[in-house]
Amino acid sequence: MAVDAPTRPDPVLATASGRGRVVAFWSVAVAVPLLFLGIFFAWPVTVMIAQGFVVDGQLDLGGFADVFSRPRTWRIIGLTLAQATLGTALSVLLGVPGAYVLYRHTFRGRSFLRAFVTVPFVLPTVVVGVAFRSLLVDGGPLGFLHLDGTFAAIVAALVFFNYAVVVRAVGGLWERLDPRAEQAARALGASPWTAFRTVTLPALTPAIASAASLAFLFCATAFGTVLVLGGLQFGTIETEIWIQTTQFLDLRAAAVLSVVQLVVVAGTLVVAGRARSRRERALGLTLPSASVRPLRLRRPAGMPPGDGHGLTLVATAVTALVVLLLALPLVNLVVRSLRTGDGWGLDHYSALGTTGGSLTVTVWQATLNSLRVALDATVIALVVGGLVALVVSRRPRRAVGRRAVAGLDALFMLPLGVSAVTVGFGFLLSMHHPFGLPVDLRTNPLLLPVAQAVVAVPLVVRVVLPVLRAIDPRLREAAATLGATPGRVLRTVDLSIAARSLGLAVGFAFAASLGEFGATSFLARPDRPTLPVVIFRLIGRPGPESYGMALAASVVLAVLTAGIVAACERLRAPGAGGEW
Amino acid sequence: MNERQDVAGSRRGGLTVADLVVRYPGATAPAVDGVSLDVAPGSVVALLGPSGCGKSSLLRAVAGLEPLAAGSVCWDGTSVADVPVHRRGFGLMFQDGQLFAHRTVGGNVAYGLPARSGTRGRVAELLELVGLAGYEDRGIATLSGGERQRVALARALAPAPRLLLLDEPLSALDRALRERLAVDLRAALVATGTTAVFVTHDQDEAFAVADRVAVMSAGRLLQVDAPAELWVRPATREVASFLGYEAFVPLDSPAAAPLRDALGVPPSGATLALAEGAFVVGRSGVAKGVVRGVSSRRGRSEVRVDVDGIGVVTALGPVGGRWSAGDVVELGVEPDALAVLDA
Numbered sequence: 001m002a003v004d005a006p007t008r009p010d011p012v013l014a015t016a017s018g019r020g021r022v023v024a025f026w027s028v029a030v031a032v033p034l035l036f037l038g039i040f041f042a043w044p045v046t047v048m049i050a051q052g053f054v055v056d057g058q059l060d061l062g063g064f065a066d067v068f069s070r071p072r073t074w075r076i077i078g079l080t081l082a083q084a085t086l087g088t089a090l091s092v093l094l095g096v097p098g099a100y101v102l103y104r105h106t107f108r109g110r111s112f113l114r115a116f117v118t119v120p121f122v123l124p125t126v127v128v129g130v131a132f133r134s135l136l137v138d139g140g141p142l143g144f145l146h147l148d149g150t151f152a153a154i155v156a157a158l159v160f161f162n163y164a165v166v167v168r169a170v171g172g173l174w175e176r177l178d179p180r181a182e183q184a185a186r187a188l189g190a191s192p193w194t195a196f197r198t199v200t201l202p203a204l205t206p207a208i209a210s211a212a213s214l215a216f217l218f219c220a221t222a223f224g225t226v227l228v229l230g231g232l233q234f235g236t237i238e239t240e241i242w243i244q245t246t247q248f249l250d251l252r253a254a255a256v257l258s259v260v261q262l263v264v265v266a267g268t269l270v271v272a273g274r275a276r277s278r279r280e281r282a283l284g285l286t287l288p289s290a291s292v293r294p295l296r297l298r299r300p301a302g303m304p305p306g307d308g309h310g311l312t313l314v315a316t317a318v319t320a321l322v323v324l325l326l327a328l329p330l331v332n333l334v335v336r337s338l339r340t341g342d343g344w345g346l347d348h349y350s351a352l353g354t355t356g357g358s359l360t361v362t363v364w365q366a367t368l369n370s371l372r373v374a375l376d377a378t379v380i381a382l383v384v385g386g387l388v389a390l391v392v393s394r395r396p397r398r399a400v401g402r403r404a405v406a407g408l409d410a411l412f413m414l415p416l417g418v419s420a421v422t423v424g425f426g427f428l429l430s431m432h433h434p435f436g437l438p439v440d441l442r443t444n445p446l447l448l449p450v451a452q453a454v455v456a457v458p459l460v461v462r463v464v465l466p467v468l469r470a471i472d473p474r475l476r477e478a479a480a481t482l483g484a485t486p487g488r489v490l491r492t493v494d495l496s497i498a499a500r501s502l503g504l505a506v507g508f509a510f511a512a513s514l515g516e517f518g519a520t521s522f523l524a525r526p527d528r529p530t531l532p533v534v535i536f537r538l539i540g541r542p543g544p545e546s547y548g549m550a551l552a553a554s555v556v557l558a559v560l561t562a563g564i565v566a567a568c569e570r571l572r573a574p575g576a577g578g579e580w
Numbered sequence: 581m582n583e584r585q586d587v588a589g590s591r592r593g594g595l596t597v598a599d600l601v602v603r604y605p606g607a608t609a610p611a612v613d614g615v616s617l618d619v620a621p622g623s624v625v626a627l628l629g630p631s632g633c634g635k636s637s638l639l640r641a642v643a644g645l646e647p648l649a650a651g652s653v654c655w656d657g658t659s660v661a662d663v664p665v666h667r668r669g670f671g672l673m674f675q676d677g678q679l680f681a682h683r684t685v686g687g688n689v690a691y692g693l694p695a696r697s698g699t700r701g702r703v704a705e706l707l708e709l710v711g712l713a714g715y716e717d718r719g720i721a722t723l724s725g726g727e728r729q730r731v732a733l734a735r736a737l738a739p740a741p742r743l744l745l746l747d748e749p750l751s752a753l754d755r756a757l758r759e760r761l762a763v764d765l766r767a768a769l770v771a772t773g774t775t776a777v778f779v780t781h782d783q784d785e786a787f788a789v790a791d792r793v794a795v796m797s798a799g800r801l802l803q804v805d806a807p808a809e810l811w812v813r814p815a816t817r818e819v820a821s822f823l824g825y826e827a828f829v830p831l832d833s834p835a836a837a838p839l840r841d842a843l844g845v846p847p848s849g850a851t852l853a854l855a856e857g858a859f860v861v862g863r864s865g866v867a868k869g870v871v872r873g874v875s876s877r878r879g880r881s882e883v884r885v886d887v888d889g890i891g892v893v894t895a896l897g898p899v900g901g902r903w904s905a906g907d908v909v910e911l912g913v914e915p916d917a918l919a920v921l922d923a
Contacts, residue, residue, distance in 0.1 A: 018664075485666055
């Protein structure tokens with residue numbers, strides 16, 4: 001059974017051009033994101049911060065002493081840390097049972113519930129703020145609690161937003177955790193609770209720590225939600241930067257606060273990085289099908305009492321309650337948007353076709369603007385974030401290279417936490433005659449998409465990177481020994497596999513851009529506002545008509561965002577989601 | 581073999597590895613420590629050694645996946661040191677296949693083929709060769725472990741590599757499947773006339789697949805020989821131990837007398853190695869041993885017996901034999917399970 005072998009061309013020595021192309025490709029892959037980050041992130045932020053510290057060409061750090069001597073500053077820093085700590089702790093406490101129920105069990109409607117708990121995470125922060133306000137105001141369904149404008153309301157909204165972060169990150173790992181380690185502990189005499197505490201929880205700890213640091217980051221830099229809910233009494237460093245910049249025109253204070261936030265963010269990122277690298281240690285992983293059991297409320301026949309059914313019930317009850325609480329603001333938002341002065345109707349929705357008396361455009365036009373900007377921002381974020389993920393997923397042989405890759409990884413996470421307000425205002429300051437060039441980029445229609453892409457890039461990286469890192473390097477080696485050039489290996493192995501997570505990356509980038517408010521509030525041109533900007537203007541105006549329009553516009557924005565993310569998530573292959 | 585023939589041998593073509601050293605960053609000892617090896621065109625060489633002995637590192641260095649710290653890798657007398665992996669024309673098959681899960685079986689096999697007409701026919705031909713005719717459109721997830729390795733073999737053979745490197749391709753499979761696939765693998769390599777280097781830690785597998793077996797330990801090559809030669813004349817005690825020789829006695833010791841007689845060799849300073857089954861229970865007794873324990877493999881009895889002056893060895897007994905610990909049994913000698921070591 002001899003097989004005719006096709007003649008293979010004689011191998012030739014690596015030509016200079018072949019190796020040159022590889023070097024050129026990776027140089028571009030590193031240079032493009034670095035240039036992008038440098039011009040559109042580092043530069044504007046530096047300009048903004050320099051405003052506060054450079055007086056008449058002289059470095060003047062007196063701003064620190066001045067700002068830190070104000071009691072208001074310490075109050076804001078304290079509030080930020082307290083909100084973030086409480087919000088994170090509650091998200092973890094509620095999220096871990098949620099991950100257990102939604103990822104370790106099967107039941108009817110599970111995929112719907114999994115998608116549903118993700119909705120708050122992708123909702124624009126302004127919408128979350130409006131939804132909570134409409135729930136808690138006097139006359140709202142929960143008005144009797146008198147929580148409107150309180151610290152508790154802000155923390156509740158932060159948990160609402162970050163629950164999904166914990167559930168998805170912890171659930172994703174828990175689903176694949178080999179159950180035999182826990183079974184071994186049980187066989188050695190551990191009770192279900194002891195086995196969970198001593199075996200499962202330590203295995204989950206890196207995922208929990210990683211999710212917690214992300215939640216902390218989101219809580220500490222929350223802007224839209226806190227601005228809507230906290231008014232002037234409560235705030236984060238981020239809202240304070242906005243207030244100092246736009247209300248008091250105190251750029252020195254804003255610059256000092258930007259630096260403070262940078263320190264908080266960098267500290268959290270260091271912790272997150274540690275947690276992530278520990279997460280890569282060897283865990284007994286298996287296919288989800290091996291560890292998932294049906295969810296039963298009644299103890300199944302043949303299962304002895306005390307075999308952990310009670311724990312499952314508690315987790316189920318907690319999760320059911322959380323799901324109800326997550327649904328409450330959303331349902332209430334829709335209901336209230338349908339209530340008119342004299343009953344029920346679509347009056348507020350038909351008003352979206354008007355300017356509401358004082359807007360520069362109709363709400364539908366603002367929606368169209370938002371979509372256009374988000375489309376551009378998503379494309380930019382995908383290109384830049386994709387290149388970053390590709391570069392950072394490499395494991396260079398030399399220690400220097402590995403450190404450089406790790407540094408790049410951390411660098412591109414910075415926009416996740418650095419004040420979007422600082423970025424937005426910095427854009428305004430730096431893009432007028434950028435680098436001394438005689439052009440004014442502030443009127444360029446691409447400026448807003450670029451600013452939103454800066455915020456979305458870290459999300460794209462965090463979704464795509466774990467998928468690329470999970471590729472066994474030997475898969476690339478197998479392709480190379482089959483004669484594939486480095487370019488073909490990249491195309492047929494890395495890109496083919498990463499493409500499966502691209503749907504989710506597109507969804508998150510699109511959602512982040514649609515809901516982006518911090519930078520957008522500075523950069524959206526008055527004649528072309530985006531939807532979140534319009535909503536914020538509407539709620540700032542007196543009168544039930546404007547408020548009704550704000551509610552209706554929030555529903556539109558929420559449906560749009562959730563719909564796009566759901567559609568994108570359908571495109572991805574199962575289990576390809578990485579950390580999220 | 582003298583010097584002249586050696587030089588002619590390396591000119592004849594095939595793979596020539598000379599004084600190869602592979603070091604990993606941070607490791608103190610090199611993983612491969614000055615290995616030289618020739619593989620003639622069309623022949624199959626097995627690299628046999630315990631895990632961690634450097635055999636996989638040697639293979640990866642030949643493939644171009646590990647940088648050479650010293651030494652050379654040549655094909656037909658030309659160094660391939662400057663040729664990148666994908667241009668070497670050396671195929672590599674991994675222990676766990678490393679199939680592309682995002683491609684079909686056909687897509688995997690066709691991966692290394694030049695994109696032009698005739699690909700389908702070649703894929704079908706190779707799938708038939710490995711016994712998976714008609715599997716083109718199956719997904720990788722639907723395959724069993726054995727089927728996956730067959731696809732990996734077909735994929736590695738498809739571009740007709742001038743050298744195929746196989747890194748423990750059967751180790752992840754269960755024994756029955758492994759033994760069957762080893763035979764199929766040998767047949768496929770012979771049918772395609774493929775020059776191959778085959779890494780394994782299983783001596784039976786090495787003997788079943790290879791024309792020559794190279795025994796490796798701690799980064800060094802101990803002996804290279806045809807399977808039968810290797811079994812009959814292991815060069816050192818270390819090689820013999822790895823092949824399964826379990827006891828060693830000086831050829832001139834009194835206890836070795838019945839063994840000398842069976843082989844018909846005079847006493848000397850050499851060492852005699854005894855494999856399992858060197859003694860047989862119940863044959864005309866030339867020695868005596870005390871039973872320490874009995875187990876059974878594939879029906880035959882394996883009796884652990886303590887022979888005075890030699891130690892505890894494994895003797896074979898007839899099916900259904902009954903002995904208890906402490907029994908004294910008569911032992912015959914099986915000369916095929918004996919080897920004389922020069923050193």
